Amino acid sequence: MGACARYAALAQANNRERATLLKSVEPQESSATPAGPSRKFSVAPMMDWTDRHCRYFMRRLSRHALLYSEMVTTGALLHGDAERFLRHDDSEQPLALQLGGSDPRALAACAGMAERTGYREVNLNAGCPSDRVQNNMIGACLMAHPQLVAECVKAMRDAVGIDVTVKHRIGINGRESYGELCDFVGQVHEAGCRTFIVHARIAILEGLSPKENREIPPLRHEVAARLKQDFPELEIILNGGIKTLDECAAHLQCFDGVMLGREAYHNPYLLAEVDRRFFACATPPISRAQALAEMRPYVQRHLAEGGAMHHVTRHVLGLAQAFRGARRFRQLLSVDIHKCSDPLALLDQAIALLEGH
Ligand SMILES: Cc1cc2nc3c(=O)[nH]c(=O)nc-3n(C[C@H](O)[C@H](O)[C@H](O)COP(=O)(O)O)c2cc1C
Known part of the structure; x- marks a missing residue:
């Protein structure tokens, strides 16, 4: 079924069908995992910015960069206009859906929706510091609950064949030690997650706006690098403060991938060189x-x-x-x-x- 037909099916689902839809994604044996998308270079999930129009535009510039959706909460998907939140054009692929939530069953159901509508990856947000989402146990506050995140990841993995990944910080205030970070990554890894997108900055859960918390406290790429050293079998993607493709190339010596947020949005033409630089693509960049x-x-x-x-x-x-x-x-x-x-x-x-x- 093509993406358009899948949207139509979702849009037409009445409440009973939705309930069946949810049931059909209750934890079950994982099917064999198909090869996931390359995460060597990705554009970060950004609320209000990386909507479908933005992603369609970015895809004109790079065929291979992995593009993330804005964060969508499980509540919005399960009780709101799912078709609108999941809508994308096939040509935006490769595409990942980021979810916000902490209820394993709801996340499993939403991961199923992501898979059915064609997303290649589903990512759990454990990095957003906003108090609006914290009150609903969404985002960076989840780093204080590694066991719960592990349960969420397991439920999502059991429900879908696409990759399940986690985007997180290097810690949250009150839980800033490297040991606690390793405990988080270790427990979530044991639940089956092998890809961690590390925004290399502590999240401050009170007193700073999310915007301020993208500048303060300072970035600590070295903590993410240590994580890659200590968990060499994991795919570790570095995020935070990367501005040029030269910096990306340098980070790729250590990390499996880089994720750019603000720079990719404010200076999108940098994406035009990505395919040639990182994906051995011979086609000259589009003007x-x-x-x-x-x-x-x-x-x-x-x-x-x-x-x-x-x-x-x-x-x-x-x-x-x-x-x-x-x-x-x-x-x-x-x-x-x-x-x-x-x-x-x-x-x-x-x-x-x-x-x-
Ligand atoms: C406008 C805006 C919205 C964001 N929304 C999200 C989001 O929905 N989910 C998320 O995980 N991170 C979100 N972030 C954080 C980015 O994904 C990224 O981690 C952060 O900007 C650091 O990367 P950068 O320095 O390359 O921008 C947002 C950032 C910005 C600027």
Whole structure:
């Protein structure tokens, strides 16, 4: 069944069918695990940023970077508009869905939904410090409960054949020691997780906003490196503060993969070199203008469905940086866009400004 048909099936499921759907993913024997996606280079899950439009755009720039969804809570998937949260275009693949939750049965059910709708990996968020999610036992607070995370991972692994991974911090305040980090990773590993995405910064669970907690306290890549040394059999992906492909190459000497968040979003054209640099791809990188031109039919479809162009183009603003016309490009797509009657003509103007850069 193609992705579109799967969405349609999910969308049409009534409550009873949903209940059957949930039952069908109750823990069972794992099927043989197919080869998972490469995690050598990935773009981080980012709420409000890595939505389907953003991922479609990023995929124009790199065929191989693994793209993560925004975090979706189990509550939103099981009781909300699952079709909307899971929606993606087949061409966004390889794609991972990040889940927020701590109830093993609910996570198993949602992992099943991810698998059925075509995601190649399901990731559990154990790194978000926001108190909004903490109150629901979601995110970084889970690092204080390794046994529970292990149960969650086991339930998810039992339910699906796709990879189940965990994204976490190097600790949380009050539980900052390396020993406690090893205890967390060790217990979750025993439950069957072999891929850990390590945001190499302690999460502060009170007193800092999530935004502040992406800058403070300082990054400690060396702690993640020690983890890789002590657990060589695990796939350890480094995340936090990586800004250039040269830095990625250096980290790949030690780690199995790198994950970029803010830099990939603010400076997306860096993705255009990723395939050549890390995936031995011989095709020359796409130009900025071509990447945006490839978005035109997509924008057209979105408009035809009743959407607004800025839903899509807000994610492309970083394409133009430090060259003549860059400021005009951003003005077109962030200011003029809200008062124009012919969005596609405006998009054509924006594409023209990228020509030759
Ligand atoms: C706007 C924004 C939203 C984020 N949302 C999530 C999220 O939903 N799940 C998650 O695990 N991390 C989230 N993060 C954290 C990133 O995934 C990443 O761990 C963090 O930004 C550090 O990587 P970087 O220094 O490369 O940006 C978010 C970060 C930003 C900037």
